[in-house]
Amino acid sequence: xxxHLRAIILSFLCLQAIAQSNVKDSLLAxxxxxxxxxxxxxxxxxxxxxxxxxxxxxxxxxxxxxxxARHMKxxxxxxxxxxxxxxxxxxxxxYKKSEEYFLKSLEICKTINNEKLIAANLNSIGxxxxxxxxxxxxxxxxxxxxxxxxxxxxxxxxxxxxxxxxIVHTQQNNFSKAYNCxxxxxxxxxxxxxxxxxxxxxxxxxxYLYKKQGNYVKALETYNAIYNTFMxxxxxxxxxxxxxxxxxxxxxxxxxIKAYEYYTQGLHLAQEINAKDAIAQxxxxxxxxxxxxxxxxxxLSAADKALELAKESGAKxxxxxxxxxxxxxxxxxxxxxxxxxxxxxxxxxxxxxxxTENAKVGFxxxxxxxxxxxxxxxxxxxxxAQKALTKxxxxxxxxxxxxxxxxxxxxxxxxxxxxxxxxxxxxxxxxMSELAYLNAHKIRGPVASILGLVTxxxxxxxxxxxxxxxxxxxxxxxxELDRMIHEVANxxxxxxxxxxxxxxxxxx
Numbered sequence: 001x002x003x004h005l006r007a008i009i010l011s012f013l014c015l016q017a018i019a020q021s022n023v024k025d026s027l028l029a030x031x032x033x034x035x036x037x038x039x040x041x042x043x044x045x046x047x048x049x050x051x052x053x054x055x056x057x058x059x060x061x062x063x064x065x066x067x068x069a070r071h072m073k074x075x076x077x078x079x080x081x082x083x084x085x086x087x088x089x090x091x092x093x094x095y096k097k098s099e100e101y102f103l104k105s106l107e108i109c110k111t112i113n114n115e116k117l118i119a120a121n122l123n124s125i126g127x128x129x130x131x132x133x134x135x136x137x138x139x140x141x142x143x144x145x146x147x148x149x150x151x152x153x154x155x156x157x158x159x160x161x162x163x164x165x166x167i168v169h170t171q172q173n174n175f176s177k178a179y180n181c182x183x184x185x186x187x188x189x190x191x192x193x194x195x196x197x198x199x200x201x202x203x204x205x206x207x208y209l210y211k212k213q214g215n216y217v218k219a220l221e222t223y224n225a226i227y228n229t230f231m232x233x234x235x236x237x238x239x240x241x242x243x244x245x246x247x248x249x250x251x252x253x254x255x256x257i258k259a260y261e262y263y264t265q266g267l268h269l270a271q272e273i274n275a276k277d278a279i280a281q282x283x284x285x286x287x288x289x290x291x292x293x294x295x296x297x298x299x300l301s302a303a304d305k306a307l308e309l310a311k312e313s314g315a316k317x318x319x320x321x322x323x324x325x326x327x328x329x330x331x332x333x334x335x336x337x338x339x340x341x342x343x344x345x346x347x348x349x350x351x352x353x354x355x356t357e358n359a360k361v362g363f364x365x366x367x368x369x370x371x372x373x374x375x376x377x378x379x380x381x382x383x384x385a386q387k388a389l390t391k392x393x394x395x396x397x398x399x400x401x402x403x404x405x406x407x408x409x410x411x412x413x414x415x416x417x418x419x420x421x422x423x424x425x426x427x428x429x430x431x432m433s434e435l436a437y438l439n440a441h442k443i444r445g446p447v448a449s450i451l452g453l454v455t456x457x458x459x460x461x462x463x464x465x466x467x468x469x470x471x472x473x474x475x476x477x478x479x480e481l482d483r484m485i486h487e488v489a490n491x492x493x494x495x496x497x498x499x500x501x502x503x504x505x506x507x508x
Contacts, residue, residue: 039065039068040065040066040068040069040072040074040077040081041065041077042065043061043062043064043065043068044061044062044065044077044080044081044084046061047059047061047062047065047081047084047085047088048084048087051084051087051088051091052091052234052235052236052237052238053234053235053236053273054236054273055088055089055091055092055273055274055275056088056092056273056274058084058087058088058091059085059088059089061084062081062084062085062088063081063085065077065080065081065084066078066081066082066085069081075108075111075112076112076114076117078108079105079108079109079112079114079117080105080117082101082102082104082105082108083101083102083105083117083120083121083124085101086098086099086100086101086102086105086121086124087124089101090124090127090128090131091237091273091275092273092274092275092276092277092313093131093275093276093277093278093279093280093309093313093315094276094312094313094314095128095131095132095277095313095314095315096132096313096314098124098128099125099128102121102124102125102128103121103125105117105121106118106121106122106125109121115148115151115152116149116152116154116157118148119145119148119149119152119154119157119161120145120157122141122142122144122145122148123141123142123145123149123157123160123161123164125141126138126139126140126141126142126145126161126164127164129141130164130167130168130171131277131313131314131315132314132315132316133315133316133317133320133349134316135168135171135172138164138168139165139168142161142164142165142168143165145157145161146158146161146162146165149161155188155191155192156188156189156192156195156198158185158188159184159185159186159188159189159192159195159198159202160185160198160201162181162182162184162185162188163181163182163185163201163202163205165181166178166179166180166181166182166185166205166209167205167208169181170205170208170209170212173212175209175212175213178209179206179209182202182205182206182209185202186199186202186203186206189202196229197229197230197233197235197238200226200229200230200235200238201238203222203225203226204222204223204226204238204241204242206222207219207222207223207226207242207245208241208245210222211245211248211249216249216252216253219245219249220246220249223242223245223246223249224242224246226238226242227239227242230242236269236272236273237273237275237278239269240266240269240270240273240275240278243262243263243265243266243269244262244263244266244278244281244282244285246262247259247260247261247262247263247266247282247285248285250262251285251288251289251292256289256292256293259285259288259289260286260289263282263285263286263289264282264286266278266281266282266285267279267282267283267286270282276309276310276312276313277309277310277313277315277318279306279309280305280306280307280309280310280313280315280318280322281306281318283302283303283305283306283309283322284302284303284306284318284321284322284325286298286299286302287299287300287302287303287306287325287329288325290302291325291328291329296329296332296333299325299329300326300329300330300333303322303325303326303329304326306318306321306322306325307319307322307323307326310322316349317349319345319346319349320346320349323342323343323345323346323349324342324343324346326338326342327339327342327343327346330342
């Protein structure tokens with residue numbers, strides 16, 4: 001039953017490998033008849049397909065695509081080209097160089113808001129820091145990538161980043177956290193079609209976790225299960241991971257022959273893809289095999305080469321491993337000066353990693369302190385502003401109260417003034433009425449006399465003497481009337497002049 005099941009699985013994987021090969025052929029055919037902008041994108045796709053099987057070819061393809069993208073001024077393809085080159089260099093173990101490309105790509109992605117590629121760059125920078133042995137920085141970038149990938153619903157990416165975080169926890173011996181991360185990643189991938197290769201990568205990380213825990217049976221079982229998957233899809237990086245780790249397990253179990261076999265296969269594969277850090281790891285493995293088989297000189301040579309390659313790639317943990325291996329071998333050969341030198345190199349690596357980690361912790365503490373300080377300052381500013389606002393409000397209300405009071409007083413004054421002027425006008429009118437009344441009575445007397453005399457004169461035939469008397473009285477009354485009319489006119493004119501000067505209008 002197991003044989004039949006394995007045959008079915010292998011048949012399925014063969015079909016998948018054939019399908020991937022057909023994709024490459026199809027892209028190569030399309031490349032010949034496509035326009036410049038399409039050629040750029042196709043070259044990027046080909047670079048991705050070759051990145052785990054032939055990183056050098058991947059770099060060549062990505063560079064051609066990048067040149068076309070720059071010619072077309074296509075920012076998205078420029079960012080993608082830089083990213084693809086960075087991935088290929090990372091596959092070769094050239095971590096510092098790969099980081100440079102990721103940072104350049106990230107900068108462009110931020111200007112054009114390419115969120116998915118931003119997340120991919122952040123994740124890849126995290127992988128680079130794992131290779132350099134700086135786990136706190138790796139975790140920092142992984143968490144940024146995870147958040148971004150969740151935002152853009154890139155669930156394959158989410159699974160990959162979760163598993164990468166699991167690797168960091170494994171390296172720091174936080175095995176339960178590592179297991180949870182890998183389990184979450186695998187659960188996500190099982191719900192996504194065409195994710196077998198991605199699931200194999202997560203299982204590879206699971207196997208490494210089992211190996212670190214000393215569960216060699218489970219680790220070997222998992223590595224054997226995913227080895228065929230990586231072989232059939234042409235993932236040489238994945239195949240190398242299986243070979244290297246199985247060699248480590250067999251060596252730990254005392255099976256140096258099996259260990260040598262797997263390390264040698266891994267070395268040939270690493271040399272084929274020109275992955276410096278992978279070559280260095282295989283050489284360290286072989287050096288350990290030579291040590292247990294009493295081939296100290298061969299072991300020394302392998303460790304020397306491993307150290308040289310590790311320094312070139314910037315892989316600090318591999319530098320440390322190779323230096324410790326050389327320290328032990330020179331100590332066995334009683335070359336104490338060299339032994340001391342390599343011991344110091346190994347511990348210098350530890351110190352540099354520790355300084356970086358401490359700097360990171362210090363930066364985090366400083367950031368927290370600055371944040372708390374900022375919050376405190378903001379609270380103080382808020383309190384000061386609140387007090388100032390309260391004081392201003394009090395002053396404002398006081399000012400408004402004073403203005404209102406002044407307004408009321410002015411209103412009352414104006415009102416009183418108007419009332420006084422009105423009273424004055426009424427008094428003036430009253431006096432004028434009285435004056436007119438008195439003058440009317442004064443005028444009425446002479447007028448009545450004149451009228452009476454005229455009537456008397458008309459009704460009777462009086463003697464001349466009497467006529468003279470009547471006429472004399474009429475004359476006197478007329479003159480008196482004329483005098484009084486002038487007097488009334490003068491007084492009235494005087495009153496008008498007085499009130500015109502005060503601006504008042506008097507109606508008689």
